[in-house]
Amino acid sequence: DIQMTQSPASLSASLGETISIECRASEDIYSNLAWYQQKSGKSPQLLIYAANRLQDGVPSRFSGSGSGTQYSLKISGMQPEDEGDYFCLQGSKFPYTFGAGTKLELK
């Protein structure tokens, strides 16, 4: 199975700060990577797919990049509503595997 190593496990950011979350795959996943946001007590929501494609309706301050085994999610200008947990997911091979998650809080 492909292992997804996500970092950091937690992050505290100030209003307007730019932050990055990383995911490293145990093998090449050919940009078959998605990012999901989960707010407290809610279901996850799709942010980014194919490593860098923004899902409809997601604010443009969210962006994704990467290739091969290294991927990142960037939030350009932290907003209060961005607090929550973030997960990467590899979709290159079954079984699909998620990263362990990053808890993002507003400082």
Add this chain to the structure above:
Amino acid sequence: VQLVESGGGLVQPGKSLKLSCSASGFTFSSYGMHWIRQAPGKGLDWVAYISSSSGTVYADAVKGRFTISRDNAKNTLYLQLNSLKSEDTAIYYCASSMYYYVMDAWGQGASVTVSS
């Protein structure tokens, strides 16, 4: 798009349960569908996938115990959970798949607790 899970509850180890996911607002028969679970306070864990043509794939942890199925006439996705273990305790989400791993809509989740 709306996905609504039902059928969760408290069940004893070794017993069975069947979850349903009622879909509306999109052409259900044209979409692949997933089940994903989340143990209390933990991360997301992919469980199973069924394609629009009813091909299925399972996580190793549930293979042989869980069965994903769909009824396109009823716009409903199912997950049959057999031989339940305490480690199956989780919130179970269904999600629609615009392309394999791209889960573009999620239900609110159904809670399954396996305990004696």
